[in-house]
Amino acid sequence: xxxxxxxxxxxxxxxxxxxxxxxxxxxxxxxxxxxxxxxxxxxxxxxxxxxxxxxxxxxxxxxxxxxxxxxxxxxxxxxxxxxxxxxxxxxxxxxxxxxxxxxxxxxxxxxx
Amino acid sequence: xxxxxxxxxxxxxxxxxxxxxxxxxxxxxxxxxxxxxxxxxxxxxxxxxxxxxxxxxxxxxxxxxxxxxxxxxxxxxxxxxxxxxxxxxxxxxxxxxxxxxxxxxxxxxxxx
Numbered sequence: 001x002x003x004x005x006x007x008x009x010x011x012x013x014x015x016x017x018x019x020x021x022x023x024x025x026x027x028x029x030x031x032x033x034x035x036x037x038x039x040x041x042x043x044x045x046x047x048x049x050x051x052x053x054x055x056x057x058x059x060x061x062x063x064x065x066x067x068x069x070x071x072x073x074x075x076x077x078x079x080x081x082x083x084x085x086x087x088x089x090x091x092x093x094x095x096x097x098x099x100x101x102x103x104x105x106x107x108x109x110x111x112x
Numbered sequence: 113x114x115x116x117x118x119x120x121x122x123x124x125x126x127x128x129x130x131x132x133x134x135x136x137x138x139x140x141x142x143x144x145x146x147x148x149x150x151x152x153x154x155x156x157x158x159x160x161x162x163x164x165x166x167x168x169x170x171x172x173x174x175x176x177x178x179x180x181x182x183x184x185x186x187x188x189x190x191x192x193x194x195x196x197x198x199x200x201x202x203x204x205x206x207x208x209x210x211x212x213x214x215x216x217x218x219x220x221x222x223x224x
Contacts, residue, residue, distance in 0.1 A: 032211045043202055043215040044155075051211075089154075093211055100213060102155045 008087060010107045019077040021106045023090035032093035035064060035075045039086045085110050115139045116216035118203050124222045131190040133219050135203030143206035144186040148199040161186055193223045
């Protein structure tokens with residue numbers, strides 16, 4: 001099942017290092033994947049997305065990798081900064097307006 | 113900025129009272145959503161709308177109703193609030209490609 005808040009897995013990273021956040025998805029028919037960042041007290045914020053016919057997409061300081069063979073998605077954040085502290089979660093779009101499934105999330109904390 | 117405004121942002125209400133949350137968008141998008149976010153459950157879809165007066169239920173629709181009389185406004189109503197409806201409520205819109213949804217900043221509702 002899903003879990004957020006106190007039960008979230010946590011990734012602790014040294015400031016300046018790269019962060020890798022992982023997500024497993026369940027439906028091989030999903031055709032679009034999205035990463036969100038959610039800071040405390042705020043709504044989820046779109047970071048980057050990737051279509052299922054791609055295996056890599058890069059944005060500003062972020063890269064998403066998609067491995068369809070093992071149904072795995074990862075978000076890489078380069079040179080992690082204090083402002084990157086947040087909960088990150090993935091979502092898969094199963095091709096229907098009502099079929100966007102959200103992952104459980106990972107809390108990223110930054111060590112100075 | 114996805115042009116989504118939620119109101120009220122914070123509300124405390126008593127059990128048994130009606131509550132209406134409003135979501136307003138400025139982008140004229142067709143699809144709008146209401147989610148709730150709770151520890152242990154993540155984001156769950158309550159209702160969504162695919163046009164004026166066109167709405168459908170999500171996975172946790174019991175105790176909630178919605179209305180969409182104008183493209184820009186999507187209202188969520190709790191007819192008789194219960195303590196189990198204490199939550200953070202997020203409105204979202206789907207961008208025209210149908211791939212990605214964007215969230216508002218949330219409405220914190222406490223039912224006492």
